[in-house]
Amino acid sequence: MIHFQDVVKRFGDTTVLDGLDFTVAPGERVTLIGPSGSGKTTILRLLMTLEDLTEGFIYVDGEPLTHELRDGKRVARRPRDVSKTRRRIGMVFQQFNLFPNMSVLENITEAPIHVLGKPKQEAREDALRILEQVGLRERANAHPMQLSGGQQQRVAIARALAMHPEILLLDEVTSALDPELVGDVLEVLREIARTTNITMLIVTHEMQFARDVSNRVLMFDSGRILEEAEPDKMFSHPEHERTRRFLQAIL
Template identity: 65%
Template sequence: MSAESTAPVTGKEPGTRPVDGAGGRPAELVRFDKVTKRFGSHTVLDRLDFSVAAGKHVTLIGPSGSGKTTILRLLMTLTEPDEGTITVGGQRLFPAPEKQVREIRKNIGMVFQQFNLFPHMKVRRNITEAPVTVLGLSRDEADQRAEELLEMVGLADRADAYPSQLSGGQQQRVAIARALAMRPQVLLLDEVTSALDPELVAGVLDVLRDIARSTDITMLCVTHEMGFARDISDDVLMFDRGRVIESGHPDRIFNDPENERTREFLSAVL
């Protein structure tokens, strides 16, 4: 797939995933249509076209500065494109009225490199605050959801701890639970292990592997953990200079890449 084509990322099609598209294909959930983003004179994304089907796990790889994190920031509405359109679930995210943008954003969760937990709130409150204030859940409903998620990420006994009382790996697992508490359609993962000590990385990646295997959530992941990308991805997209230069199933991308730039990148990181 190149930046001038618009090929849906579909990959494997397990029967438990949403199937609403033509011919039984998973429905398209995210689409970038000729999206350009510049910072000053530097073009970060160059007329980027790509789409992600509902329920798929897609990993973006490539050198630093190739535009991967900018894609996630655009979906989180932390920045806006200079040109092109972005749609999520068939609704326009950019350009769109502010009210529509806010509604779509409720369906998108993100886990950042830094944990960004509220230091003055205990773990439970960190997880329940947004479901209560944004989704209108009752405190009891939100607490029950938090307990289930803390069990999922292996921190059921830390609900009443403050973030400062947790290790970095534990804080990142709370951040994952907080993102999932909103029941998003799309979960964005931005180098979620890059701020962790090496011995804490495996635990966080194991949690994400479990989520990928046990839920139908759509995942869009930026990572330099190539083993993790191979494990959880339906498709891998190789970025360079703001464009997708190669895409496909992880077995092909990692074992037999077609593009010379992809081969150079993988030989440097594997």
């Protein structure tokens, strides 16, 4: 379970998130939509600890992520503790970010071996199994530069899955891809949604995909949740005029 409590995020004078409260249940798939700058990507980045939390708390399964309340005071947790909680979370980025100095297989086994301490052989077998899932087993020894964007993104998904996260964050994972490569990546994600119970937070402009995989859609505007609903309701009968205009613009 993910719980955001009174979360405030400011970049200098700009308030991106303003007293945000929301909860995601285990196994739930939540899609975040909204105009750019509405704070949806910031939510994923805060969960991944890529940004500092200005105010408030984030809990993962009741465990505080970066800050906790101790004797009535809000204090930062030690990096080691943060890292422990963070290991439950995986993230796939818009730009894939594969390590260029490693083969496909090494990209996937690097953290399981050196962060989780998995035996090499086991990590390798696990990686090959996941590569099979994303349809790239035969490219295990390829270099990232030899792969298409869609293939690179599928490797990045495999890399995140190899850490066996309970929560997967997908930050506009198809936005940097050529249109004809988007389908394969979304197919892989649909399959993961169907066959696992990983909690997913998804920021995307692919509304059909959002409709297919998510249980709930949150519409963000100016750092607040404007409305939330099941995908069918959100996409066919949004309550707010602002949501209607946004959906019209992107559909």
